[in-house]
Amino acid sequence: EQQVQQSPASLVLQEAENAELQCSFSIFTNQVQWFYQRPGGRLVSLLYNPSGTKQSGRLTSTTVIKERRSSLHISSSQITDSGTYLCAMERDSGTYQRFGTGTKLQVVP
């Protein structure tokens, strides 16, 4: 059973467009983390967002715990934003994160 669902699976944007990536969980979570990965690259933490809204530069994450969902908004996309975005949930203290299968983003000129 895939406990973390991400949508869309892939997305193509024109440069400067905004993107909204979604993550939903089949079970309760109290912590959500968003990651970014270039092909062959390291997973890089973007935002650690247990609940509410958190912003870092052009990225804004909104997590609604009771609705078991989180979103990542990318504003004014750039070509260098291309890559895979993963969300992960942690169920409760002391247990490990479960990852979604990712959204593959391609930003074109």
Added chain:
Amino acid sequence: DAGVTQTPRHEVAEKGQTIILKCEPVSGHNDLFWYRQTKIQGLELLSYFRSKSLMEDGGAFKDRFKAEMLNSSFSTLKIQPTEPKDSAVYLCASSLENYEQYFGPGTRLTVL
């Protein structure tokens, strides 16, 4: 401060061989995770340690995969014997308890 380091970066093994992958977590972190990443399955947990104690062993990976944490600054993942289906990227991550995870660059394993 160094991030998570993993060695080797690439490993090629013959079917049936034993391989050992290494990980050094961020200094001071007390949680350490081993994952396997493939295009089809995404990230799958292999092992999870807290303060060197094994908390999760990844269920389906028990029989041929063994992770150890000999001290707080070093962990190994042994795969014995390797099979072609083990070809994947193996990732190590660390975190302070209940805080965000930091990942290493991964080891790309190819089993022939």
